[in-house]
Amino acid sequence: MTPTLLWNAQEARIATGGRLSGPSDWNASGVSIDSRSVAAGDLFIALAGPNHDGHDYVKAAIESGAACAVVHKIPDGCDGLPLLVVADTMKGLEDLGRAARARTDARILAVTGSVGKTSTKEMAALVLSRQGATHWSVGSFNNHWGVPLSLARMPAASKFAVFELGMNHPGEITPLVAMVRPHVAIVTTVELVHAGHFATIEEIADAKAEIFSGLEPDGVAVLNRDNRHYRRLSRAATAAGVTRQLTFGSHIDADARLLDCAVDPKETAVFALLRDGALAYRIGVPGVHWAMNSLAVLLAAGALGAEVETAARALADMTPPKGRGERHLIKAGAGTAELIDESYNASPVSMKAAIATLAAARPGKGGRRIAVLGDMLELGEQSAALHAGVAQAVTAWNIDVVHTAGPLSAALRDALPEDRRGIHADDSAALAPLVKAAVKAGDVVMVKGSAGSRMGRVVKALQEGA
Incomplete structure (x- = not known):
């Protein structure tokens, strides 16, 4: 199978505003920030952190098959290697992410919440991938480097894409969602998580609500109707200009309403109402919380243009992410x-x-x-x-x-x-x-x-x- 071309030298140069050094006829089929896992054809971004500097591993990354390295200084012994020199490699990664977002016509979902982000993202990725080419962030790549890295890895021809946005301080989601610019945003729930960085749980709700600031025009917010902070989130979405809101939960007014749920050791059977239509399906993972978040996934899939009943059937093939069941x-x-x-x-x-x-x-x-x-x-x-x-x-x-x-x-x-x-x-x-x-x-x-x-x-x- 031929790897998907993500970036050629000129595209990456234009996206980052950098300059090419050494051979400039390369094509990249992946993007990496870890020299230990660089694959042949990757574009290696040499990020400088508090404990490690990726510039120390540029030569090793190229020797491992990287097509090029993005650097903000040319390391010793790397003259003549394929390099893209930028002012700052972190900003260069963000620039690649923004450029990848700008060039795609994909319908995009962003997921946040105090718990259930990764499992909800994985369910969404599963159901959407059955209905078109789908890109999604791996693991829990949901922070200031994980989000732009996931964006930079997105093929331009994707039909759907799913990104997880995390935070443990106020103000962290705003720049992330500004890069992702989703068409649909799910807030799974608001709970007392990362409480050491917030004075009240209401402040946590407000931090999660930052996701609405980056929704595309006519974007859709998908909210947990059972959560006690639902109205606060709904008001925040309205204040951000979101005119369409969908809800999930057991609440009688929820657009996707959980009517019954049977959990056995291997799977979860769900009986729900989506608006006025009954829907029965199975999830290949046990747990009421999986059932609840699956409702958010089905609402989001419909809002993105996917066929909901097909999406529901796909959930039978769900498996838990590593360390999550x-x-x-x-x-x-x-x-x-x-x-x-x-x-x-x-x-x-x-x-x-x-x-x-x-x-x-x-x-x-x-x-x-x-x-x-x-x-x-x-x-x-x-x-x-x-x-x-x-x-x-x-x-x-x-x-x-x-x-x-x-x-x-x-x-x-x-x-x-x-x-x-x-x-x-x-x-x-x-x-x-x-x-x-x-x-x-x-x-x-x-x-x-x-x-x-x-x-x-x-x-x-x-x-x-x-």
Whole structure:
């Protein structure tokens, strides 16, 4: 398969306002900012960060097959190599992103929200890709470098594109959405996430509402009708000039209304009303939160010009992104156990959703439902109370044992009934071998925590020898 041409030398020069040095007859089929993963034909952007300077790896990137390197200084030993010299490489990346957006006729969706951004983006990418060439940001490339990088990688001939926009401070979404200029914007929900950087949850809602500032004329806002900040978001959208708003949720007035949802260990069955039409479909991932966000995806797909019933059918093929519900069989004693990997990140609302999903799992004979939970970070002064509050979900969903790691999770351990308390350790590294030794055949084990708590260590330990 012939790689898609993204940039030739002259296009990249014009987009960035830079100058070409060395061979200038190159064509780039990819864009990279990491010399360790450069593929043949990539345009390597030498970003200068606080800990590493991409200029130190320009020669290695070219030797690995990069078509050209974008630099703001010519490194020693790189004379004669194919270079595009710009005033600042970060600005050069942004310029490439803006140029990629300007040259495409793709219908574009942007997704933000306190939780569910990546899973919603992945669902949207799946359903749209069944109806035309679709580009989407990989992983959680949702910040000041991830968004322009994702834009710069967008083929001009794309029919649809999906971008995730994240933030943990006010004012961060505004410049991102100005680059993306979406036709449709989803706000999945507003919850107490990154609370350490905001005085109130209303400030978090206002920061998410920045996404409306970049909507194209006649753009559509898709909002969670069940969220208590719905009216605040709706007013913000109106103030930004958004004249068309669609809503999803269980609320009777929602445009896409969840009527019923059945969760089993492998999938989720959804029965919904989209405006006045009934729609039944399955999602290949278990969880009520997946069902809810799928409604936002279907509304967005329709607003982008896709066929909604076809989009709904495609959701049966959905698989969870890495660290967001992946399931694995692991060795445990003389048999096997099931591992649910939710280790990518955590907040109070996503922690409770993961516990509800664990409750729907079916342990083997004599098996238990076990939660292995790490610290939830950036929760501010309410951190201890929010950690302790997770205990209510553990009890409500009848989880058998909860192992915890980290100083913040000690508040959760203390709030648990004694018969649910498992092992507690200072960090995930200390907890991992203890959990591995405690898991028995037939158990179902769910692992979750904020990225900074590094609960992936526990996942790795459980999978060793699986």
